Amino acid sequence: MAPPDDPGTDATPPARAPRVTTAVLAAVVLLAGLGARAVLPAAVGGPAGDTLYATLAVLLVALVVRRPLPAALLGLVLCAAVEALQLTDLPGRAADAVPQARYVLGSTFHAPDLGWYALGAAVGWAALALAVPARRHERHTRSAPRRGRLALLLVPVVALGAAGGELAASMGAEADALAVAVADGEDALTGSEGRVDDESVRDAMAESLDDARAVLSATPVLERRPGAATRARERVADAADALLDSRHQFARSQANATRDALAEFTARGDTVLAATEGLGAPRAPREALRSALESADTALAAAAPTLLDAAELAEIEQITAELADGVPAVEQATTALMTAQDAVTCPEDDQLWFPGAGRLADDELAAIPWDPEYSVRADVLDGLVALDEAYRARFGEHLTINSAYRSYEQQVAVYNPADPNPLAAPPGCSNHGLGTAVDLGGGVQTFGSAQYEWLKAHAAEHGWTHPGWAEPDGRLPEAWHWQSVETPETY
Numbered sequence: 001m002a003p004p005d006d007p008g009t010d011a012t013p014p015a016r017a018p019r020v021t022t023a024v025l026a027a028v029v030l031l032a033g034l035g036a037r038a039v040l041p042a043a044v045g046g047p048a049g050d051t052l053y054a055t056l057a058v059l060l061v062a063l064v065v066r067r068p069l070p071a072a073l074l075g076l077v078l079c080a081a082v083e084a085l086q087l088t089d090l091p092g093r094a095a096d097a098v099p100q101a102r103y104v105l106g107s108t109f110h111a112p113d114l115g116w117y118a119l120g121a122a123v124g125w126a127a128l129a130l131a132v133p134a135r136r137h138e139r140h141t142r143s144a145p146r147r148g149r150l151a152l153l154l155v156p157v158v159a160l161g162a163a164g165g166e167l168a169a170s171m172g173a174e175a176d177a178l179a180v181a182v183a184d185g186e187d188a189l190t191g192s193e194g195r196v197d198d199e200s201v202r203d204a205m206a207e208s209l210d211d212a213r214a215v216l217s218a219t220p221v222l223e224r225r226p227g228a229a230t231r232a233r234e235r236v237a238d239a240a241d242a243l244l245d246s247r248h249q250f251a252r253s254q255a256n257a258t259r260d261a262l263a264e265f266t267a268r269g270d271t272v273l274a275a276t277e278g279l280g281a282p283r284a285p286r287e288a289l290r291s292a293l294e295s296a297d298t299a300l301a302a303a304a305p306t307l308l309d310a311a312e313l314a315e316i317e318q319i320t321a322e323l324a325d326g327v328p329a330v331e332q333a334t335t336a337l338m339t340a341q342d343a344v345t346c347p348e349d350d351q352l353w354f355p356g357a358g359r360l361a362d363d364e365l366a367a368i369p370w371d372p373e374y375s376v377r378a379d380v381l382d383g384l385v386a387l388d389e390a391y392r393a394r395f396g397e398h399l400t401i402n403s404a405y406r407s408y409e410q411q412v413a414v415y416n417p418a419d420p421n422p423l424a425a426p427p428g429c430s431n432h433g434l435g436t437a438v439d440l441g442g443g444v445q446t447f448g449s450a451q452y453e454w455l456k457a458h459a460a461e462h463g464w465t466h467p468g469w470a471e472p473d474g475r476l477p478e479a480w481h482w483q484s485v486e487t488p489e490t491y
Contacts, residue, residue, distance in 0.1 A: 076117055216229070265327055341428075404439075436487040
């Protein structure tokens with residue numbers, strides 16, 4: 001028989017962790033896990049809680065399987081199995097039946113948790129190994145080899161846990177960054193409605209956001225690979241850049257269009273202000289128009305193309321808003337001065353004063369083909385020609401033109417302010433000065449004649465009319481005066 005102290009014949013059973021020590025360690029780990037979840041930030045408390053959850057599982061298993069290595073392996077397998085169950089509806093159903101079950105079974109599968117479980121199992125293994133009491137005859141002969149084997153086995157497990165933790169942290173950071181990009185992208189998409197030069201960029205933005213949401217909802221590792229969230233975020237960023245560029249283009253085009261519109265109103269306002277000089281218009285509307293024009297000039301200067309090209313989106317939109325505000329301001333001030341001048345210059349309610357009356361440019365006028373001595377505004381000529389053709393088909397002759405467009409000087413010549421009922425309106429108040437009126441003869445000049453009655457029945461078909469003030473019961477009966485429907489009746 002070999003001596004009792006011969007290592008080769010040692011029949012001592014394998015070392016086991018004391019249950020009391022294991023129970024105490026389990027209680028400490030349980031409290032530590034709950035504290036980590038409650039106190040630490042989610043980014044730290046979550047991984048710490050998962051690690052201690054696995055450690056606790058190992059310690060609980062060790063109460064039954066008291067050997068450290070089998071307990072650690074079984075505890076890790078148990079944690080992995082619980083995590084895998086989260087891919088099914090069993091945890092949810094269990095939590096519905098017993099709400100406390102969610103603390104054990106969890107709710108959502110998170111692949112990086114497996115790394116933290118491995119680390120926790122390693123911690124539990126180490127704790128159990130250290131808790132196993134050494135036998136006296138092993139203290140010198142087996143302590144060092146055992147610790148070496150323990151360290152050798154512990155290193156890859158800890159490394160695996162650390163790698164899993166790093167992977168979880170990395171994928172978590174990717175997902176967080178993508179979530180921020182999605183929120184910003186949604187705001188950008190909402191704010192761009194009706195404000196892009198190319199609507200397809202909004203479609204591309206919406207598509208990139210849909211893809212990003214799909215990535216966020218995918219199961220990490222199993223469905224969402226490392227780097228997928230980063231690539232999705234880059235696609236969202238590219239789409240956001242394209243969206244911003246399109247908004248810039250749209251904003252510049254809107255600013256240019258609004259600037260051009262304001263420039264037209266400003267030019268008209270300048271004309272009216274100059275034309276009313278010395279004509280007796282009240283001072284207040286003149287000063288109001290002058291002030292509106294000065295504000296408009298300031299806005300126009302800020303909207304110079306070179307400045308718009310260098311401006312940020314918010315600046316361009318602000319410039320456009322100021323230009324847009326200037327349009328009604330100048331238009332209303334111009335109309336107010338014209339109305340004031342009309343009250344001074346034009347004695348009748350059916351007369352309107354226009355600064356351009358009698359001052360039309362040659363390219364705004366067109367000669368009447370069958371009587372080129374007379375002209376009308378070019379845009380109303382076609383209707384007059386069509387009316388003449390119909391008239392000639394009925395009566396066998398052209399319309400007889402006695403008067404058409406009158407220059408300002410011609411209107412001055414025919415106007416007699418001493419006549420209490422002048423046949424010619426004051427200069428600036430006559431439709432003849434606008435190039436939209438003609439005086440006709442050849443029978444038309446007589447109320448009730450066949451020619452007059454025919455025109456009354458058919459002139460409107462071709463865009464011409466006999467105004468109410470010239471009717472037999474009107475303010476100034478003039479059977480011969482006919483005018484285009486384009487003749488303004490209000491400002």
